Amino acid sequence: MKRISVVTILVLMGLIAACAPAAAAPAEEAPAAEAPAEEAPAADAAVPVPPSKKVAWVASNIANEFTTGMAAHAEAVGKEHGWEVTVFNPDSDLSKQISRLENAASQGYAAIIFDPVAYDGMTAVVEEMTTNYDIPVITLHGSCSAQDLLTAFVAINIQEGGRLKMEQVAKDLNGKGDIAIMTGTEGQTTAIFITDGYYEVLPNYPDINVVFTGAGNWNADDATPLAENWLSSGKNLDAIVCNNDGMALGVRAVLQAAGLTGQIKLYGLDATPEGRKAIRDGSMDASIWVDSYAEFVAAFDIIDAYYAGEPFEKEVMIAPTLVTKDNIDQLFPDDAK
Numbered sequence: 648m649k650r651i652s653v654v655t656i657l658v659l660m661g662l663i664a665a666c667a668p669a670a671a672a673p674a675e676e677a678p679a680a681e682a683p684a685e686e687a688p689a690a691d692a693a694v695p696v697p698p699s700k701k702v703a704w705v706a707s708n709i710a711n712e713f714t715t716g717m718a719a720h721a722e723a724v725g726k727e728h729g730w731e732v733t734v735f736n737p738d739s740d741l742s743k744q745i746s747r748l749e750n751a752a753s754q755g756y757a758a759i760i761f762d763p764v765a766y767d768g769m770t771a772v773v774e775e776m777t778t779n780y781d782i783p784v785i786t787l788h789g790s791c792s793a794q795d796l797l798t799a800f801v802a803i804n805i806q807e808g809g810r811l812k813m814e815q816v817a818k819d820l821n822g823k824g825d826i827a828i829m830t831g832t833e834g835q836t837t838a839i840f841i842t843d844g845y846y847e848v849l850p851n852y853p854d855i856n857v858v859f860t861g862a863g864n865w866n867a868d869d870a871t872p873l874a875e876n877w878l879s880s881g882k883n884l885d886a887i888v889c890n891n892d893g894m895a896l897g898v899r900a901v902l903q904a905a906g907l908t909g910q911i912k913l914y915g916l917d918a919t920p921e922g923r924k925a926i927r928d929g930s931m932d933a934s935i936w937v938d939s940y941a942e943f944v945a946a947f948d949i950i951d952a953y954y955a956g957e958p959f960e961k962e963v964m965i966a967p968t969l970v971t972k973d974n975i976d977q978l979f980p981d982d983a984k
Contacts, residue, residue, distance in 0.1 A: 694956035695781045697757035702730045702950065705747045705761035707789060707835065708739040710866045711893030713917040717788070717939045721760070724943040728951060730757070739832050739864065741765050745772045752776045758783045758950045760943075763791040766836045773797060783953040785946050788939065789836040798953065801945045801963045805837060805916075808935040808967035809844020812914055815933045815969060816855075816886055819912055823854035824885035827877050829863040829870060829898065831890040838862075841890045841916060858882050863889065867897025874901040886912040892922030892934055899930050918970045923982055926975055936968040936978065 704721035708714055718734045725732035735751065737743035744764045749772060751759050759776060763769055763786060773793035776784045783798040794800055816826065828845060831838035849855060859877050863870035870889065877884060878901065887902075889895040895915030902908050908930050915922050918936035925931035945963040952959035970978060 703751035827859035870897035
């Protein structure tokens with residue numbers, strides 16, 4: 648700005664010395680309109696400055712192989728992007744998760760990524776985080792009723808995963824049979840969306856009957872007694888369809904103990920390492936690959952863009968993949984190494 652002013656003065660002095668008409672002076676000052684262009688970097692003042700290099704991953708739980716893997720992926724991807732990740736585990740307790748979120752926001756974390764324990768009950772804490780702190784707040788894997796207030800939402804399209812899996816169930820059963828559906832934690836969006844996917848497909852197969860439904864809470868410990876109760880009921884079962892591999896592996900143990908492996912088909916979701924082993928040995932029929940590593944890459948790309956003042960997608964949906972014995976070696980060739 649000062650350089651432009653000095654040049655302008657020198658030009659004016661030269662004009663006066665040459666006896667140019669005084670009216671010409673404003674014409675020479677026209678370039679002064681370019682001054683704001685010199686101040687364009689001032690727009691950078693609106694770009695948020697991260698309060699730290701810390702990012703919080705507030706899980707819904709760390710109760711099984713998949714959610715443990717999610718925590719590891721959060722830390723690994725965060726490190727690749729230059730962030731230090733702290734993992735918080737509320738054990739599927741909504742009040743604990745809200746407390747963890749409030750603490751992370753008030754303790755100077757530069758971003759918060761969380762998988763909501765429940766769809767409802769999150770509005771107040773999301774409003775607090777997004778109103779009082781200039782940091783990105785992102786839901787990952789699951790969603791909540793306050794989605795519109797969030798910086799972004801990243802997830803696998805698990806409803807499509809539910810559809811893919813139920814189509815495979817129908818194929819394996821030749822379109823008829825009795826099945827049980829084991830969901831995750833009641834009220835959690837991940838469980839809701841997966842199960843909704845099932846029920847979008849089932850009307851196309853009127854000869855498939857759902858004889859049991861129940862919540863296995865994402866873990867083998869809760870899945871085991873539930874499966875035992877189903878088997879002891881005396882009702883026919885042709886397949887048990889679980890919302891994740893953790894529960895399916897618990898059910899597998901029950902089927903093995905009862906000598907029913909292969910007689911009752913079994914389905915999971917996540918395609919965890921143990922789930923993939925079960926598909927290979929024939930004790931589980933199919934799963935859905937939920938690539939949580941890709942979810943975290945998308946989330947940290949958003950965080951980086953936020954602090955760079957660059958545009959980013961507010962909703963990122965990643966496609967799921969059906970995993971069966973027919974394609975597992977192509978999808979996971981390194982498993983055998």
